[in-house]
Amino acid sequence: MKDIFIPAEYEVVRNPDLCIACRVCERQCSNGVHEYDKDLKKMIADSTKCVNCHRCVCMCPTHALKIVKSDDTYKINYNWPVQTMNEVFRQAATGGVLLSSMGNPTENPIYFNKILVNASQVTNPPIDPLREPMETTVYLGKKDVEIKRDARGMLVDNLPPQLKLTTPIMFSAMSYGSISYNAHEALARAAEELGIYYNTGEGGLHTDFYKYGKNTIVQVASGRFGVHEQYLKTAAAIEIKMGQGAKPGIGGHLPGMKISDDVSKTRMIPKGVDAISPAPHHDIYSIEDLRQLIYSLKEATDYKKPVIVKVAAVHNVAAIASGIARSGADIIAIDGFRGGTGAAPTRIRDNVGIPIELALAQVDERLRQEGIRENVSVVVGGSIHSSSDVVKAIALGADACYIATAAVLALGCHLCRSCHSGKCNWGIATQRPDLVKRLNPDVGKERLVNLVHAWTHEIQEMMGGMGINSIEALRGNRLMLRGIGLNETELRILGIKHAGE
Numbered sequence: 001m002k003d004i005f006i007p008a009e010y011e012v013v014r015n016p017d018l019c020i021a022c023r024v025c026e027r028q029c030s031n032g033v034h035e036y037d038k039d040l041k042k043m044i045a046d047s048t049k050c051v052n053c054h055r056c057v058c059m060c061p062t063h064a065l066k067i068v069k070s071d072d073t074y075k076i077n078y079n080w081p082v083q084t085m086n087e088v089f090r091q092a093a094t095g096g097v098l099l100s101s102m103g104n105p106t107e108n109p110i111y112f113n114k115i116l117v118n119a120s121q122v123t124n125p126p127i128d129p130l131r132e133p134m135e136t137t138v139y140l141g142k143k144d145v146e147i148k149r150d151a152r153g154m155l156v157d158n159l160p161p162q163l164k165l166t167t168p169i170m171f172s173a174m175s176y177g178s179i180s181y182n183a184h185e186a187l188a189r190a191a192e193e194l195g196i197y198y199n200t201g202e203g204g205l206h207t208d209f210y211k212y213g214k215n216t217i218v219q220v221a222s223g224r225f226g227v228h229e230q231y232l233k234t235a236a237a238i239e240i241k242m243g244q245g246a247k248p249g250i251g252g253h254l255p256g257m258k259i260s261d262d263v264s265k266t267r268m269i270p271k272g273v274d275a276i277s278p279a280p281h282h283d284i285y286s287i288e289d290l291r292q293l294i295y296s297l298k299e300a301t302d303y304k305k306p307v308i309v310k311v312a313a314v315h316n317v318a319a320i321a322s323g324i325a326r327s328g329a330d331i332i333a334i335d336g337f338r339g340g341t342g343a344a345p346t347r348i349r350d351n352v353g354i355p356i357e358l359a360l361a362q363v364d365e366r367l368r369q370e371g372i373r374e375n376v377s378v379v380v381g382g383s384i385h386s387s388s389d390v391v392k393a394i395a396l397g398a399d400a401c402y403i404a405t406a407a408v409l410a411l412g413c414h415l416c417r418s419c420h421s422g423k424c425n426w427g428i429a430t431q432r433p434d435l436v437k438r439l440n441p442d443v444g445k446e447r448l449v450n451l452v453h454a455w456t457h458e459i460q461e462m463m464g465g466m467g468i469n470s471i472e473a474l475r476g477n478r479l480m481l482r483g484i485g486l487n488e489t490e491l492r493i494l495g496i497k498h499a500g501e
Contacts, residue, residue: 004089010052011070012045018064019043025056025065030423030435053416055425087346098346099253101419101429103246103383103405104338106350111357111490112389116499118480120467127469129460135470136456138165138400140377141306141330160330161306163237165400166195167456168390168471171448172335172381172402173219173241173310175203177254177263177275178342178419180436183411183428186444188212193445194452199402202226202241202252202277204266210234217308220297222251223277225267229300237331238297238305240290242281243312245339245382248353251277253343257422260431291327298328306330313337313359313382314352318366325367325376333402334359336382340405342429343420356382357396361494364397364476373476387458396494397476410451411444 012033021043025034031049034056036042050067057065073082087098120126127134141162148156171187178201185208191198192215199217204226209216213234220227221241232238243249254275264271284290294307309324310333311317317334324332336356341349360380367373380393381402390401409415412426419429427439468474482499483491491498 004093006048006086006089007072007074008047008050008070010050010067011047011072012050012056013066013068014043014045015064016042018062020062020064022061024059024061028055028059028425030425030430030432031418051416051418051421052414053418053425054414099343099420100346100349100417101340101342101344102413102415102417103340104350105417108338109355110338110383110385111355111486111494112385112392114483114485115357115392115494115496116482116484117388117391117395117462117466118482119465124467126467127464129457129464132464133469134460134463135472136167136459138168138471139163140165140379140399142375142377144372144374161237161304163197163306163331164195165197167452167459168394168398168400169452169455170196170217170379170400170402171198171407172339172404173199173201173217173239173244174404174408175201175219175225175252175254175342176206176266177203177258177431179408179429180424180427180431180439181206181208181262182436182439182441182444183408184209185441186411186439186448187407188216189441189445190448190452191215193449196452197236199239200226200235203254203263204268205231205234206262206266219310220293221277222279222281223275225269225275225277228268232297232301232305235305237308238301239308239310239333240281240293240297240329241310242284242290243310243314243335244341245312245335245337245353245356246341247344247348248312248314248337249279250345250348251279253277255343255420255422258431263431287323287327290324290329294328308333308379310335313354313356315354317354317359318362321363321376321378322366322370322372325372329376331377331379331399332363333379333381334363335402336380338383339381340383340408341419356380356393358490358493360393360396360398361478365495368476387455388462390455391459391462391474392481394471394474395477395481397478399471399475406451407448410447411439412447 033049037044052067139162142160145158176184187198188209197217202219202221216235217237218235219239219241256272256274308331309329313336337353377399379400380398384401384403424430427436466480478495481496484499
């Protein structure tokens with residue numbers, strides 16, 4: 001039996017009056033969509049290969065191209081949508097697990113969009129961020145220490161190691177391998193200029209980037225890829241990855257075609273072989289085991305580095321966070337189920353985990369109830385779309401936010417969700433030299449800096465409108481939030497009132 005034909009999801013539309021057959025589209029497409037037909041003396045396109053990355057559309061000098069949703073489809077059946085049918089056809093043909101990337105695209109609620117921010121009016125007037133001080137600096141780390149003064153009455157700095165951020169935003173974990181050298185360079189340089197941090201992910205740290213160590217968070221994941229003493233000591237902080245929002249309960253997966261010579265050397269694994277990290281850390285099966293690893297890492301770095309523990313947002317995340325806070329961790333990172341990824345099983349990505357908003361509210365409430373909120377800082381990620389999401393997350397109890405998809409969008413990503421193929425036409429999620437060079441690190445760095453500066457300005461404006469002049473005063477201030485279109489259970493979990501109350 002022959003493979004069942006699957007209609008193209010997108011259609012390449014070419015305007016023959018504008019196309020000059022310059023073949024730019026052919027050179028720019030890594031998927032082989034465009035081709036020059038010598039007999040017809042014109043460009044033709046194979047729409048079945050198109051992933052809608054828009055590279056050809058953006059680069060066409062005469063604007064002769066557009067990509068549209070194909071109207072070639074099956075008979076309408078609301079019980080069996082087109083995507084579901086195509087997935088069955090693909091698995092029947094290959095016998096393989098479906099892989100996806102770039103986070104969850106399904107129509108589940110985005111709770112940030114159902115939360116409104118309160119504003120000050122008369123009795124608590126707003127603050128003008130252009131003319132009055134507005135503090136966005138954040139310190140991440142343990143703060144449960146006794147206040148002490150020296151003989152002169154001056155405060156003694158007895159805080160454990162802290163991460164100082166000029167704004168409550170950091171670049172989330174994206175490994176070298178899942179993204180390119182140039183993308184990592186842009187992230188590292190932007191973090192340095194902004195006074196924030198970027199995360200290596202579980203791919204180790206290229207030796208070229210050790211010079212950015214003061215703005216680098218290194219990750220220790222279950223596969224221990226690229227982990228060694230110098231790697232740990234170079235960083236500003238160490239993150240133990242227990243889970244990831246896009247794929248809770250399973251390990252990482254980097255396809256072998258992305259393991260180039262440089263990636264192989266950095267990760268300390270064979271070239272061209274799939275890098276599959278196990279689901280659990282095989283030395284962690286309890287909070288006591290986690291505590292042992294935390295203190296082993298602190299011992300290895302002379303107790304000079306904060307240790308972060310990253311977990312996926314799952315239904316019992318509040319209890320998990322309580323254990324982590326008592327295990328010696330300095331920071332907890334929680335990743336929601338809409339978090340981005342370079343490669344994840346589709347069924348896991350779309351069906352496992354919970355939204356970051358609900359997880360965050362529960363974690364903050366649990367830590368406060370147990371009197372241990374100051375034992376640990378809380379960082380959240382998983383589809384932070386804008387500065388308003390950052391404000392709402394902090395008001396729900398976060399100290400800072402991780403961003404990843406927003407960062408790669410700033411680098412040029414068009415969310416075509418084909419990262420796992422290694423054919424990223426924008427030079428981000430690829431290791432092919434001809435594609436990597438399309439991303440200019442200078443331009444990428446500048447765009448990332450612009451994004452974070454813009455968000456910071458908007459955060460200041462929103463705080464000013466709330467009559468709040470510091471991130472510390474905003475943190476956990478749920479009185480400034482109101483829900484809209486939420487039911488009683490959702491409002492209770494979030495710990496906020498409905499709009500109008």
